[in-house]
Amino acid sequence: MGAVRSGSLARYIGTRLLLAIPMVWILLTMVFVLMRVAPGDPVSAALGARLSADQLAERRAAAGFDAPILQQYWDFLGHIVRLDFGRTLTDNRPVTDxxxxxxxxxxxxxxxxxxLAVLFGLPMGLHAGxxxxxxxxxxIRLFGILTFAAPVFFVGLLFQLFFGKALGWLPTSGQASPxxxxxxxxxxxxxxxxxxxxxxxxxxxxxxxxxVLPAVTLGLLTLGVLVRMTRVNVIQTLGSDYVESARARGIPDRTVVVRHALRNALVPVITVMGLQAALLxxxxxxxxxxxxxxxxxxxLVDYLNNRDYTAVQGIITFFALVVVLISLLIDIINALVDPRIRY
Amino acid sequence: MTVLDVRGLRVWYGSSRGPVRAVDGVDLAIGAGEVVGLVGESGSGKSTLGKGLLGLLPDGAQMDGDVTLRGEPVDARELRRRRGSEVGLVFQEPMTRLDPLMRISEHFTELLKVHDPGVSKAQREKRALAALRDVGIPPSRYQQYPHEFSGGMRQRIMVALTLVLRPALVIADEPTTALDVLVEGQILAMLSELRVTYQMALLLITHDLGVVAETCDRVAVMYAGRIVEQGDVRTVFRDPSHPYTRELLRSTISLATSELHSIGGAPPDLVDPPSGCRFHPRCPDVMPICSSQDPLTSRLADGRRVECWLRGSRVDAR
Structure with a gap:
């Protein structure tokens, strides 16, 4: 092993960005194929009951569904590159809106x-470890399994019943009062x-x-994973050689636990939290x-119920891009924390 | 001046079968500027002894006995308080001993801030760079991360991190075992040089008798938690007094070795050690008394201390 210079962070980020391009392409292709595999014609599925045959054909042409499949694929990619996610079939609204x-x-x-998950999950995992x-x-371990295993909508319903209906403390619907x-x-x-x-x-x-209630409901979903990941990694770093050496040098326990054990334990935890983005x-x-x-x-659920394929395709594409962006961000954060990653 | 004086030190771990007596009644003294080699097989308790002296024993371990540091009696809590500043420890495996996320400079800053809170930033850096220079690491590498250094260099950095506080006693637990022979020689030469400049007492824990012969003033041979022979290195190696020391020396390999010699049997079970002298089941010179009674510690005319019935009678004759 030679003496590798640090400071090649810019090059590392550049490589990651370049690698994201094929990743996005594969993702887009998968979204496109999945949407086409579904049986039936999207336009008549969404609007069939409401429009005449002529009007349907017109809408089909407008949405580009009469073109050959490769042409459709090419158009789809071209639009995404220009950040155009298409228009909805049902109410003819740009997905970007x-x-x-x-x-x-x-x-x-x-x-x-x-x-919320980080605020409560890290201290809980550290304490348990x-x-x-x-x-x-x-x-804490049982709590972690429970929150991870409990279905989100079920936890949400329980919260609504308890804090909303029974206690009347918190609103259970919408983002604000009318x-x-x-x-x-x-x-x-x-x-x-x-x-x-x-x-x-x-x-x-x-x-x-x-x-409060929606955030806690969603936070609990990641909290469980975060607690268990933090715990297991803290146990590992607390038993590591560098922690023992720090103790042997007379570094106080608090500093050893936070600066050496917790900080090192966070490297894999950050990676896992990035993977959690899709779940979130x-x-x-x-x-x-x-x-x-x-x-x-x-x-998304509304458009799904109305069988609006282009809306669903647009929204899913956007979600997929967000996940790619988050994983890119996680890579960069990890490189900032851990000097060994930015070779 | 005596830096460390240990009397009747015992360390035991709890296990499902009962207490494991890893260190069982050790007497040891080290003076300033003196290098004492502590040798023995794996599992003889030498590393436990070293960690016990820093209060670094795992949960569930107990320590008992009298430890005096620079004339002051200290208990386990006091030893923990003094680690780093008065007692330093250099470990066996240098590759994993530095925090991978911290620059070398940050290791020094953290250490000096803890032990000398009043010192200015410039002063801290000056001291750190001086310690690094003493171990042969150039200042240009001060801001680098551990993964940018080789094993030998990391061990030098560990030594610098230990010496920068000028502890009175440094315990080096197999500091060169993980390194290649060339680097081993460099590190050992550096350690013996530094103990003169820094006037520290050095306890060198090793299983390598060659290392002891090269670097140590005195040697203590450990077997099953007890020191069975200790004295001047040359005297002990030329004319080993305890059968275990003799067998251990016969087991070393040199250019003149034509046939490998090994000591029959295995190191004893420390939960239920043999009665009398712990070495008697493997001893070629065993006598009836060895299995029934603990051997007495006898002081030979050349200053050596030996725990063996063979020598016990001879000292009476002299």
Missing amino acids: IIVENGGATLTLTLAAVI RRRDKPDDIV VVQATVETKTHILLLDTIIAGDGEATGDVLKHL LGGAVLTEQTFNWPGIGNQ
Whole structure:
């Protein structure tokens, strides 16, 4: 092993970006094929009952469904490159509009869920790892399995019943009260930010209250994995040679645990959290449906029920791109944390 | 001046079969600037002894006995408090001993901040670079990460991290076992040089008798948790007094070796050690008394201490 210079971070990020291109291409192809494999003609499936045969043929041509399949594929790729996700069949709306209008709600929900999961998951995992096989470790482990195994919609329903109906503490539906929805001026399409910009403290509080149950529901989904991953990695790093050496040098226990054991344990945890991104988006769809949260996932389910193929294709493509982006981000974060990765 | 004085030190671990007596009544003293080699087979308790002196024993281990550090009696808690600043430990496996996410500079900064909180940043860097220079690491590599160094260089850095605090006692637990012969020679030469400059006492734990012959002033031979013979290296190696030392020396390999010699049997079970002298089941010179009574410690005319019934009678004669 030679003396490898650090500081090739830019080159590392460049390589990752280049590698993302074939990844995106494969993803897009998979989305395209999956949508075409479904039987029947998308236009008549979505609109068949409402339009005449002539009108249907017209719509089919407008959506490009009469072109040869390779032509359709080429057009699809070309549009995505220009960030055009197509138009919905049912209400002829650009998918990009859905993403812009409903993306803010989904972003708020998933970010809040991740923040909650990290805020509670890391300390719980660290504590369990330090107190391996003691009663509190066993309780935390059980909690981790339970939250991971429980279906999102079921947990959501329980929360609604308990905190919404029985105790009446928190709202169980929507992103804000109707008054707030109507009065706060839309600027960023992120309601929480808009209320803050408007300086309306009461509205901000209202939005935050609406956020609690969905965010906790979705957060619990990742919390379980995070707790168990943190625990097992902390156990490993606490038994590592460099932790023992740090102790032998008289470094205080707190510093050893946080700076050496936890920090090293986080490298694999970050990677796994990146892989969780897809799970989180899937969970967001279910959570939005359960809490009638006006996010992209909610829209996706609506369009699915209406058999709107182009809308579903557009939204799924967007989700896929987000997952690729997150994994890219995770790669970069890992390289910043761990000098051995940026060869 | 005596830096470390250990009397009747015992360390035992709990196991499902009962306590494992890893160190069972050890007396050992080391003076300033002195290098003592602690040798023995694997499982003889030499590493446990080293870790016990730093209070680094795992949960469930117990320690008992009198330890005096620079004239002050210290217990296990006090030993933990003094590790790093007064007692340093260099480990066997240098590749995994540095935190992979921290630069070499960060290792030094952390260490010096803990032990000398009042020192300025410039002063800290000066001390760190001086310690690194003493072990032959150039300042240009101060900001690098552990993975950018070879095994031998990492061990030099570990030594520098130990010496920068100027501890009175350094315990080196097989510091060269994981390294190749050339690097081993360099590290050992560096350690013997440094103990003169830094006037530290060095306890060198090893199973390599050649290393002891090259670097140590005195040697202590450990068997089944007890030190069976200790004394001046030349005297002990020229004329081993304990049958175990003699057999151990016969087992080494040199250019003159034509046939491999090994000691029959296996190291004893430390949960239920043999009665009397622990070496008696494997001893070629065993006598009836050896299995029934613990041997007495006898001090020979040349200053050696031996635990063997063969010598016990001879010292009476002298």
